[in-house]
Amino acid sequence: MRETLQTLLxxxxxxxxxxxxxxxxxxxxxxxxxRLEEAGLSASSGGNVRALVNGGWGFxxxxxxxxxxxxxxxxxxxxxxxxxxxIKLSPVEPIIDVVEExxxxxxxxxxxxxxxxxxxxxxxxxxxxxxxxTTTIAYSDxxxxxxxxxxxxTYIEQERxxxxxxxxxxxxxxxxxxxxxxxxxxxxxxxxxxxxxxxxKELAKKAVALLSxxxxxxxxxxxxLDPVLAGVFVHEAFGHLSEADHIYENPKLKEIMVLGRRxxxxxxxxxxxxxxxxxxxxxxxDDEGTPASKxxxxxxxxxxxxxxxxxxxxxxxxxPTGNARxxxxxxxxxxxxxxxxxxxxxxxxxxxxxxxxxxVYAKDWYGGxxxxxxxxxxxxxxxxxxNGKIAEMLRPIVLSGNVFTTLNNIDTIGNDLSMNQGGGxxxxxxxxxxxxxxxxxxxxxxxLVGGK
Amino acid sequence: xxxxLIKASKTAxxxxxxxxxxxxxxxxxxxxxxxxxxxxESVTTALRVFKNGRVGFAQVSGSIKxxxxxxxxxxxxxxxxxxxxxxxxxxxxxxPDIYDPEIEKVRVEEMIDIGMEIIESVRANTPEIVxxxxxxxxxxxxxxxxxxxxxxxYRRSTFTVSMDGMLVRDGDILYIGDILSSCHPxxxxxxxxxxxxxxxxxxxxxxxxxxxxxxxxxxPFGVAGALISxxxxxxxxxxxxxGASPLxxxxxxSVFDRKFWLYDDPTIxxxxxxxxxxxxxxxxxxxxxxxxxxxxxxxxxxxTAALAGTVSTGNGTRNGGxxxxxxxxxxxxxxxxxxxxxxxxxxxxxxxxxxxxxxxGNTLSGDFSGxxxxxxxxxxxxxxxxxxxxxxxxxxxxxxxxxxDIGNDARWIAGYLNTPSIFCPEISVSAK
Numbered sequence: 001m002r003e004t005l006q007t008l009l010x011x012x013x014x015x016x017x018x019x020x021x022x023x024x025x026x027x028x029x030x031x032x033x034x035r036l037e038e039a040g041l042s043a044s045s046g047g048n049v050r051a052l053v054n055g056g057w058g059f060x061x062x063x064x065x066x067x068x069x070x071x072x073x074x075x076x077x078x079x080x081x082x083x084x085x086x087i088k089l090s091p092v093e094p095i096i097d098v099v100e101e102x103x104x105x106x107x108x109x110x111x112x113x114x115x116x117x118x119x120x121x122x123x124x125x126x127x128x129x130x131x132x133x134t135t136t137i138a139y140s141d142x143x144x145x146x147x148x149x150x151x152x153x154t155y156i157e158q159e160r161x162x163x164x165x166x167x168x169x170x171x172x173x174x175x176x177x178x179x180x181x182x183x184x185x186x187x188x189x190x191x192x193x194x195x196x197x198x199x200x201k202e203l204a205k206k207a208v209a210l211l212s213x214x215x216x217x218x219x220x221x222x223x224x225l226d227p228v229l230a231g232v233f234v235h236e237a238f239g240h241l242s243e244a245d246h247i248y249e250n251p252k253l254k255e256i257m258v259l260g261r262r263x264x265x266x267x268x269x270x271x272x273x274x275x276x277x278x279x280x281x282x283x284x285x286d287d288e289g290t291p292a293s294k295x296x297x298x299x300x301x302x303x304x305x306x307x308x309x310x311x312x313x314x315x316x317x318x319x320p321t322g323n324a325r326x327x328x329x330x331x332x333x334x335x336x337x338x339x340x341x342x343x344x345x346x347x348x349x350x351x352x353x354x355x356x357x358x359x360v361y362a363k364d365w366y367g368g369x370x371x372x373x374x375x376x377x378x379x380x381x382x383x384x385x386x387n388g389k390i391a392e393m394l395r396p397i398v399l400s401g402n403v404f405t406t407l408n409n410i411d412t413i414g415n416d417l418s419m420n421q422g423g424g425x426x427x428x429x430x431x432x433x434x435x436x437x438x439x440x441x442x443x444x445x446x447x448l449v450g451g452k
Numbered sequence: 453x454x455x456x457l458i459k460a461s462k463t464a465x466x467x468x469x470x471x472x473x474x475x476x477x478x479x480x481x482x483x484x485x486x487x488x489x490x491x492x493e494s495v496t497t498a499l500r501v502f503k504n505g506r507v508g509f510a511q512v513s514g515s516i517k518x519x520x521x522x523x524x525x526x527x528x529x530x531x532x533x534x535x536x537x538x539x540x541x542x543x544x545x546x547x548p549d550i551y552d553p554e555i556e557k558v559r560v561e562e563m564i565d566i567g568m569e570i571i572e573s574v575r576a577n578t579p580e581i582v583x584x585x586x587x588x589x590x591x592x593x594x595x596x597x598x599x600x601x602x603x604x605x606y607r608r609s610t611f612t613v614s615m616d617g618m619l620v621r622d623g624d625i626l627y628i629g630d631i632l633s634s635c636h637p638x639x640x641x642x643x644x645x646x647x648x649x650x651x652x653x654x655x656x657x658x659x660x661x662x663x664x665x666x667x668x669x670x671x672p673f674g675v676a677g678a679l680i681s682x683x684x685x686x687x688x689x690x691x692x693x694x695g696a697s698p699l700x701x702x703x704x705x706s707v708f709d710r711k712f713w714l715y716d717d718p719t720i721x722x723x724x725x726x727x728x729x730x731x732x733x734x735x736x737x738x739x740x741x742x743x744x745x746x747x748x749x750x751x752x753x754x755x756t757a758a759l760a761g762t763v764s765t766g767n768g769t770r771n772g773g774x775x776x777x778x779x780x781x782x783x784x785x786x787x788x789x790x791x792x793x794x795x796x797x798x799x800x801x802x803x804x805x806x807x808x809x810x811x812x813g814n815t816l817s818g819d820f821s822g823x824x825x826x827x828x829x830x831x832x833x834x835x836x837x838x839x840x841x842x843x844x845x846x847x848x849x850x851x852x853x854x855x856x857d858i859g860n861d862a863r864w865i866a867g868y869l870n871t872p873s874i875f876c877p878e879i880s881v882s883a884k
Contacts, residue, residue, distance in 0.1 A: 028773065029531075033694050037755075038509060038774045039531040041524040045514035046494070057488040063495050063514040078489035081560060116531055134694040170696045170816070177698055177816040215819070218845050218882030219663060249483030250582050252620035330492055367812035372618075373625035374841065376809030376823045396813050398821035400843050404623050450821030450843035452880050 005149040008068055014051040014076050016089060017151040020287065021047035021065065022329040025108075026142035029115060031123055033134040039112060046329045051075035052089070056082020061330045090313035090320045092290050094153035099284050103188035107141040107163050110190055115139060118193070122200045126169045129201065131208035133172040139165050139193075144328075146287070154289040161188030162280060162434045164422070167200060171207040178210035178395070181380060183365075183422030185434065187280050192421070206381060213393040216382065218451035222359035223399060223444050224352055227418040229365050229379050230439030233401075234342050235425070236368035236375040238263070238270055239437070241403055242297045243323075243335040243427075244312035246372060253372075261303045264407040267345050270298040272307060274322055274338035279436040280421050281338030288333055290322040298407075309335050327430040334428055342439040345413030349441045352412050359385040360449060362397060365423070376400045398450045406444060414440035453597055456499060456518040461599045463526060464501035464508075468539050468598035470731060470770065471497045478588035479563040481615075484571050484581075486564055499525045500539075500774065507532035507755075509774050536758040542601040545728040545735050549721040550635045555589050555609035558637045563587040566641065570615055573645040578619065578652050581628075585615035589637070594731075602733040609635050610724045610867070617648060626655050626838070627806070627826060633867040635722040651805065651826065659829045659837035661883050667801035667856065668844070668879040669794050669830075674804040675874055676865040678822060680782065682815045682848040683714065687741050689752035689767075689777050693760045696816055698849065702747045709855040711787060714742035716751060716767070718780035724867035725781025732768040732775045739765050741779075753777045779868075786872040787858030794857050794875045796833040802881065803828045803835060804844070818848040845880040852876075 005019055023045045030038040048061040049071045058078030060071045107115075119137050126135045141163040148156045168181035180203045186192040225233055240246070247253045273294030274283045283292055288310050296304045308316070309324035312335060324333035353361065361383045368377035382394040401409075417440045424432020453469045460467035476492040498511040499521050508529025512521050564587075571583045589611050596604040614631040628651040630644045670678060691697040699707065718726045718736040727736045732754055740748050752760065753768030753775045768775030795803065802824070810822035824842045828835045852874075859873035 030773070032690060035533055035759075036531060037533055037776075039528040040509040040511065040773050041528055042511040042772070043514075043516060043520075043524070044512065045516075056486070059488055059490040061490070061492045061494070063493065074491060078491065078560070081489055081564065082486050084485060084487070112528065112531055134696050170694075172695060175698050175701075177696055177814070179696075179814055179816060215845075218821075218843060218880055220882075220884065250618070250620065252580070252582075253618075253625075256620065256623065330494065332488070332490075366814075367809075369809055369812065371625065371627055371808060371825050374808065374823050374825065376812065378809060378812040378821075395819070398809050398813055398823075398843070400809070400823040400841075402841055446884075448823075448841065448843055448882060448884055450823075450845045450880075450882055452845055 001147065002155055006155065008072060009149060009151045012072060012076065012151060014053045014079065014151070016052040017072060018050050018288070019047060019068065019149050020329055021147045022144060024142055024144040026140060027112065028138070028140035029119055031119060031135065031137035034123065034127060036116065039116070048329050049075040050332050051079045052087065053079035055084030055087040056080070057332070059332045087311060088314040089310040092310065092320060095285065095289055096155045098157045099159070101159050103161055105190040106161065106188055107190040108143050108161065122167060122196065125197060125200050126204040129169070129204035129208065131171050132169050132204050134170045136168045148287065148289050150289060156285050156289050158283065158285060160283065163188060163190065165193045167203065169204040169207040171211055173211045176211055178207055180206035180210065185280050185421040187278065187282060209393055210395060213395050215395045216360065216397050216449055216451040218449060220446050221449050222356050223447045223449065224356065224359065224361045224385065225442050225444065226363040227416065227439050227441060228420045229362050229377065230342060230442045231420045231437035232365045232368045232377045232423065234270055234439055235337060235340050235437040236370045236377050237401055237403055237406060238297065239272065239337045239340045240370045241372050242272065242306045244306045244308045244316060245335040247306070248312045248315045257303065259303055259305070262301055263298055263303055264301040264410055266300045267413050268298055268301045268407065268410060269296065269343040271296055271343060272337050272340040276339045279339045279419055280434040281436050286322040286324045286333065287326045288324040290320045290324065292322040295321045307335050307337065309333060325433060327433050331430050334430065336427065336433055337425060337435050339419065339435065340437045341417065341419065342413065342442065344415050344417040344440040346415050347412050349414055349416065352414060352441055352443050353385055353390065354388040356385045357387060360397065361385050361390055362399060366396060372403070374400065374402050400448045400450065406447065409445045409447065410442050411445050412443040414442060416440045453595060456521060457597055457599065459518050460499060460501055460522045464503045466502040466539055466599045468500045468596065468732070469497065471495070471595045472592060474590060474592040476588060476590040477560070478586050479560060479567060481567045481571065481583060481585040484575065484583050486567070489560060497521065498770065501525045501529055502535045503529040505535050506530065507535055511772070537754040539598040539600045540602055540733045542603060543733070543735055545604070546719065547606065547728045548719050548726045550726050551607040551609050552636045552722065554637050555591055555611055558589055563589070566613065570641055570645055574617065574648045577649045581617045581619045583615055583617045588612050596733045598733065604729055604733055606728050611637050613638050613641060613644065615644065615648065624658070628652060631866050633724050633864065635724060654828050654835050655826065655838035657837035658840055661802065661829050661839045661842060661881060663882050665878050666881055667798050667877050669791065669803045669873055669875045671791070671803060671805045671873050672861065672863050672865055672871045673806055675784065675871045676869050677807040678804065678810045678820055679848050679852065680869055681811045682818045682820065684779060685815050687750050689750040689760055690756045692750050693756060698816070698818060699747055705747060706745045707747055707849065708742060708745040708852045710745045711855050711858050712742060712745050712852055713785035715740050715783040716779045716781065717783050720781065723781055727780060730766045730768040730775070731770040734764045734766040734768060736766045736780060751777050751779055781867065782869045784871040786860050786862040788860055789857050791859050791861050791873045794859060794873065795830055795835060798830045799832060801830045802839065802879070803830055807844070820848065821845040841884040843882045845882070851879065
């Protein structure tokens with residue numbers, strides 16, 4: 001295949017062409033209550049061609065890899081309609097590499113029956129809990145082998161395995177329904193979802209406890225976020241705005257996002273990087289063949305750098321960061337996050353809470369979303385803080401912020417960084433992309449919380 | 453396909469093959485200019501088998517030998533749920549018109565022109581706005597065959613026009629957007645440009661609102677963003693069967709305001725949500741889910757219906773796996789008032805166009821909370837500007853339990869929901 005691709009890419013009428021071929025296979029188990037609703041296997045093979053001609057992109061995706069020549073011609077023809085001119089891809093050294101990955105406890109070597117046994121066990125733990133009405137479990141693993149060849153001479157083969165487990169317990173009483181969940185993932189290591197008895201039992205109890213918890217009163221609070229929710233916060237509040245494809249063609253936004261602008265206090269450092277090893281967002285090369293890096297988005301409170309594809313880096317005269325990713329062969333790579341986190345400070349959780357007279361402690365996540373300026377992120381679990389102590393449990397809450405003020409309102413950063421691997425990121429129809437995010441506990445002043 | 457079915461039926465008691473072949477051509481705009489043209493060809497084949505009284509499932513995209521697909525499905529059948537239903541025989545179907553051959557004749561140049569014309573019309577009003585958008589045409593072929601004699605084959609064409617504009621002012625970002633879809637090529641888009649310009653005009657000034665309880669109008673997009681997903685979850689037969697729906701004991705009972713009707717209607721010609729049958733070959737029909745506030749039906753696929761002791765409502769939908777219940781095209785019955793007439797009735801309140809984050813809580817309970825991404829303040833019967841940094845909190849059962857008025861401005865939102873504006877007496881607002 002390598003020679004075929006290299007021959008095809010030699011002779012063409014485009015400024016740049018890449019061919020990405022992919023094979024993947026996956027398994028999934030879905031439970032609803034005590035029923036295993038689905039045990040399914042799937043496999044997929046296909047690819048795409050992307051061609052750049054005079055500043056315009058053509059893209060063709062397919063399942064059948066017959067007649068790649070015709071697909072290349074179609075991509076070039078489509079690109080020819082556009083002629084935007086002046087696109088310069090930021091140069092990267094052509095790379096030839098076949099990446100060998102080792103997976104600690106490879107889920108694809110574990111039988112369906114063993115996976116089912118583990119899920120049955122967790123399910124029973126939840127269903128045995130008094131007050132639990134039903135449960136949901138969704139387990140999946142996917143192995144993906146991607147081959148990238150470009151007209152610049154790059155040829156890379158990479159393999160990745162992504163695993164996710166989502167568990168929820170649902171409690172009900174007098175028509176009221178409450179739920180609590182757990183979401184875990186890994187880069188091909190099944191052992192991260194083993195030995196979860198304690199958290200699984202706890203989440204079932206939490207769902208029941210939520211039935212008698214009050215709804216928070218809406219308003220402005222000092223909030224303390226646990227590392228999981230703070231990770232979602234950093235992803236939504238700042239990560240997306242760091243993606244250069246939002247900025248590079250928007251002069252007004254460029255002014256706002258000028259490097260050197262202060263967004264937070266000196267204690268605030270925000271990092272993204274696929275070169276940080278071992279997480280769901282880790283890889284050696286991105287989907288354009290650019291080596292992964294580790295990027296300080298915010299350094300000591302100041303905008304330091306942003307996330308790039310080769311196109312955005314070329315246009316903005318900055319260095320490519322290896323953040324061009326495609327969820328699968330049906331899509332072109334776009335600028336995405338990888339592993340995004342706030343670096344730890346030196347304050348303990350206890351000290352952080354100690355001087356809060358009335359506030360909210362928000363933990364765990366339902367989700368988050370952003371409009372770049374304003375964002376929301378929702379906690380799966382929350383408590384009032386009263387006189388420096390964690391007090392009564394609250395129903396799940398949604399918090400909201402504004403990027404131009406909220407980062408500046410982070411007044412305390414904890415010493416307990418932890419990465420959350422349970423999330424997936426959505427952008428431009430490509431969802432869920434494996435990412436991780438994390439943070440230590442952080443405290444935010446003047447945070448808007450929705451409620452009664 | 454037939455080959456897979458014949459070979460599978462040699463070892464399995466029953467088998468079904470579902471195949472979707474699609475060709476999609478999106479033309480993408482970025483920063484007010486044409487950016488990328490794509491062609492996406494895909495073929496997905498799914499096999500469901502009944503083996504030793506259990507269900508097995510496998511799905512493949514791309515080339516694979518029938519034997520491999522069959523052995524994957526048989527492997528999973530050892531663990532699958534017990535068979536409690538039979539696959540449909542060749543049932544009579546109504547075929548709504550959902551394929552317009554014109555779609556395949558729409559040239560890429562024409563799609564480019566449509567996008568540029570919309571962008572330029574709105575920029576004539578507000579030159580600084582920056583648009584991203586997609587004009588896409590899709591044609592898809594659906595085939596379902598099973599060992600009980602079902603042999604279904606139909607085509608659907610879809611044309612979508614979506615535009616999102618971003619207007620950056622000093623430390624302030626305004627988003628506007630709209631989406632149109634049809635089985636016909638869309639060549640008339642003045643409603644879209646008109647709507648985009650109206651959003652810009654209404655949001656020209658930022659105004660503040662204080663925290664408190666206010667009357668609220670949800671525009672059609674507001675209904676889609678805030679109110680509909682809890683209803684979709686609660687009316688799902690599977691959620692009901694599992695006891696996780698607040699409506700589980702409410703069949704035949706009045707739960708919502710008498711002005712509120714909700715239908716699932718896959719029979720409307722040339723609507724992208726329309727279909728002759730669901731993804732397991734059951735006839736697709738118009739179902740009344742909520743009848744003047746009374747819960748009249750939940751929606752089911754074959755498996756869930758069998759568990760619940762009822763019949764499939766033709767809502768088995770595939771999303772990468774075995775079918776599960778999902779509505780085709782929801783319709784909220786319109787009222788008589790214009791949106792302006794409803795606005796005039798409000799002394800102080802909100803018109804919500806886009807709510808961000810509302811679907812990210814415990815939607816099962818009906819509680820939602822979100823940031824008003826695009827919403828306007830109403831004062832003395834007039835819209836006076838955009839509100840920002842504002843959150844609302846509500847409960848769908850309370851809001852739709854007592855509706856002040858329903859608009860006559862029903863429209864399609866992305867082909868899956870047709871809704872008018874809905875005016876509710878009270879929502880909690882928290883503002884900075």
